[in-house]
Amino acid sequence: MLDIQNLSIRFTRYTFGLKKKEVCVVRDFDLSIAPGQVMAVIGQSGAGKSLLAHALLGILPRNAKVEGRILFKGKPLTPERLSALRGREIALIPQSITALNPLLRVGVQVARAARLSGISKKDVPTTVRRAFSRYLLRKEVAHCFPFQLSGGMARRVLTATATVGMADLILADEPTSGLDPITAREALTHLRELADTGKAVLLITHDIAAALQVADMVTVFCAGTTVEVARADDFKGLDQLRHPYTRALWDALPANSFIGTMKPIERTSDAAGCPFQPCCNDQNTVCGQSTPELKDSGEGRVRCHHA
């Protein structure tokens, strides 16, 4: 469905005296996802996860530059192709409920999304009604303004908005943030159901425990780079995990030994070496000199000089 190789996202900023400065937020990012799959993308906050989703939709700010190879359904995803696909074949479930316009009624907003996804004018009302009932939203909710909804309801409205069309690839950005465990579980179940109908779901989150409940595969994202691709099952025990960063994340899970909280990892734009090197306990000189390649490893992949 989607195949990303060597994706990088850079921002150009103008500092004093009109000096151009480039900041590289994502680089060497690889990911691939098949229909019917839930692929979790896990990374700390600030790792560039939301930017990744926005890059896949081509809606980054104008000062952003995206490079790399993105194949969608086997064909390169060019900007022209993207503007035709956006909202029709690729849909976003945004990170925050502020993505709903505070001054428009919820029903109007979902109907507009339906219309943009290519549904004919006369079919819009039935489609919207079906989307509402699928996510257990009562009819009256359509007449509400966003501020009248509870957090969980607003989340379901966002999911309904993204799935009202026939998109085959769903990008869910932090779908559980700010939700209580029961509502979060419900949001994740909805994503699983979508994948089970043959869609590809990219579940972007910083919460591994939540992601592991529904994901088939996990891509671990460290300082803007893919460091490991693993099956969700590999997270059953420490020994199946390939990368020291992933193992550190696993340790930090509440159910496990819990060694301590992770330091956020930052990498200056073009520093050479392994992205995880500043925090790695298992490093030697080569780690500081060259960025390791992403190698196949069992059913997953890993980017480490020592794996």
Place this chain on the structure above:
Amino acid sequence: MITQFLLVKIFRLILLIAAVATLSFLLVSSSPVNPVDAYVGTAMLRISQDQREIIAKRWGLDKPPVERFGRWAGQMATGNLGVSTIFNEPVLSVIGKRFVTSFWLMALAWSLSGALGFGLGLIAGAREDTLLDRGIRLYAYTMASTPTFWVGMILLMVFSVSLGWTPVCCAWPPGLSAEQATLWQRLHHLLLPAVTLSLIGIAQITLHTREKTIEALRSDYAVFARAQGESIIGIVFVRALRNVALPAVTLQFASLGELFGGAVLAEQVFAYPGLGRTTVEAGIRGDIPLLLGIVLFSTIFVFTGNFMADLIYHLVDPRLRKTAGAIS
């Protein structure tokens, strides 16, 4: 909810009027204008000192200021604002007549600047940093820093003097009364002053709408709309229109004070017999009752503008319109 809102506003208005009245009274009583001189005007030389004192005594000018203020405020509270010395007519009726003339001028200028400014702001914001945006911004900044009377004079020279398309002065042809003039004649006389007044007012609303449009385009809901395949034009004209229009309408109502100030200058340039010109006359010729009346009237006028702005927010913004209860 709404009654409480209204009560608070009325209470504020009363406080405001009391404050403005006190301040104006203090200013007038310490000003060098002698009301008796202003009243007798050119007959000054033919009137003896005794006669002046009789007038002063009849008006209570020999009483201490606090007592004078009490009497004046008492009269005002019953709606008696006194008689204008230059028109020899009750102040209220002078203000009423002149305001009607001004009203059409201000209404036309206000709607023109509102509609054009809003449209230009939307376009500039949607096309941020393009040549179009820069042109519109340059125009707005130029207008914002140009004095009204200067724009008025330029327009007058071009359209009335050189081209002869519009009349040089007044609100209707000289020699006719307001009732005799046709609607067309009155519109014809109204056009240039109204355009002058609106050209100045456009700047603020354009720049404000532009900022709000850019802000809306960067908002989370606009990013989500883009993800749904919405175009920039679609976001500006379908999704964000309400979010941008609400503060714009509010601003337009809140700018009635500047409109009134602009009208004073524009009416002066075009010799347009409205309330603005009357204000200048009353000031120059020391017509204190009329001047005080106009001060109070303009206070209420500006207050009404701000009140409308607040009211619209309360009626239109669903977050403030707490009628529908939350559904959960």
